[in-house]
Amino acid sequence: MSAHDSVVLDPRSVETFPHLVRAAAAAYGDDIAVTLKGDTIPDESITFRQLDQRSAELARGLIARGVGKGTRIGFIYGNSPSFALMLAAIARIGAIAIPISTLIKSNELVRVLRQSDVTGLIVHRSFLGYDYVERLCEALPELRDSDGPDLRMAATPYLRWIVSAGEALPRTFHGMEFLTDAAGTVSEALLRAIEADVHTTDQMVEIYTSGSMALPKGVKHNHGPVLFRTHWLRSMIGIERGQQATAILPMFWVGGLMMYLLPNWEVGATTVCTERTLNNSRIAMGSVLAAEDLQLMAAARPFWGLGMSETLGPYSWGDELRASGYPMCAPMDHFADRYEVRIADEQNNQVGDGEVGEVQLRGYPVTTGLHKIEREKFFTPDGFYRTGDMALIEGSRVHFVGRNGDMIKTAGSNVSPAEVEMELQSLDGIHTAYVVGLPDKERGQLVVAAVIPREGAELDFGAIEATLRQRLSSYKVPRAYVQIAREEVPMLHSNKVSRRQIETLMSNKLNRESWAGVAPARAEAETSSSR
Secondary structure: OOHHOOOOOOOOOOHHHHHHHHHHHHHOOOOEEEEEOOOOOOEEEEHHHHHHHHHHHHHHHHHHHHOOOOOEEEEEEEOHHHHHHHHHHHHOOOEEEEEOOOOOOOHHHHHHHHHHOEEEEOOOOEEEEEEEHHHHHOOOHHHHHOOOOOOEOOOEOOOOOOEEEEOOOOOOOOHHHHHHHHHHEEEEEEEEHHOOOOOOOEEEEEEOOOOOOOOOOEEEHHHHHHHHHHHHHHHOOOOOOOOOEEEOOOOOHHHHHHHHHHHHHOOOOEEEEEEOOOOOHHOOOOOOHHHHHHHHHOOOOOOOOOEHHHEEEEEEEEOOOOOOOOOOOOOOOOOOOOOOEEEEEEOOOOOOOOEEEEEEEEEEOEEEEEOOOOOHEEOOOOEEEEEEEEEEEEEEEEEEEEEHHHEEEEEOOOEOHHHHHHHOOOOOOOOEEEEEEEOOOOOOOEEEEEEEEEEOOOOOOOHHHHHHHHHOOOOOOEEEEOOOHHHOOOOOOOOOOHHHHHHHHHHHHHHOOOOOOOOOOOOOOOHHHHH
């Protein structure tokens, strides 16, 4: 960073993460950067100046321990000042920061550690009552039995050390002094020289997402795109210096990182953290919501459309919260800077007006690739990322109609869950409905519905089915219904409803209850000709 020693950088225009950390410290000094209101751990705050100073100490410790550009360092921290501190320490020296979910279970943790090839791992000792040292020992029993902290484990072959804090650490863990004591051997001049050689094209972060894949999916992003998107999102969100914004989504995923922590960091706003993040099926993203629940969201601007880890957050927004007939997200009236978007058929050709195709994207902010996964599995030959999101073109407007994997294929026809859910929720007594497909030998999949009644309502599924048969083609009408309670809705930690778990829930209930209280599946074969 020697080229900038005499220049005061504007944090709102920097291009790499070390520049952001230093520029924000110079611009905002002793303003609070991140604060935690703890449930199971003490409250904690850190200023912009402290973020720079303390992350620099940890960064020098990492350098002393052999960490350099491209070294893969994992960390397990919830939304907190410590999360920001670890991110800054790793990313400012050109190492790859790999945040890992605090919600991860033992077997999943081993898969992520192996898939991500981390060399070092830094973990919060306790968060939301969970002891992460104990969780690691459950995942990797060798950590209980080995004699020292120089790790050699076949289950995680690249992992060489783990750092945590607190008393009674196993012999296989280092305390935080492993880094802080070593920091004194690395000069400020060397740290600045290393930071100066971090470039926009260097990988900064790798986000591990949960999904239906057999292996975890590590989404790679470089310094330049992360900072470009930070600047753009900050301008759209409109946050200002001195304001407070609560990070309602986890910062170890793109939602919390790009919508809260980084835009706040660059403008001098305070990121307010709680141990628990948003988990509310009534306002779940990507679901058909009740009218009164949509109203709760109407005041928020902009009306975000689609976004994902691979695009560093939302890449579209609409002029209204929902368009008539398209209840799952805002219409895509506008696309963010430096994305090229097409709605394509199975041959990757642009579809026409009134047609449905897959949303495909390419451009500067789109991921460079997925770690250890061949590019052609997710990218077209001409470089577009296949999102799996399906959309319909209506003139200059694009409407999201559902995930390709969520479409139900029954008796030779495709059923959009959102269309059926919208009809169900228009009926008296129904607050929320989730429509999924269950495997069936004859039809491929059976359309079934989990239904949450309005308070005090008694549902008559026979009458509901009769009404739907007047409004929908017969192959779209659910063959079975189950009434569920709000608290039974399985939620992902990104505040999305888990449709895979809805399928499991429905399968279990239908088998367990022997169809009692459930509208019977009809025996007659209904094919696409009955539309």
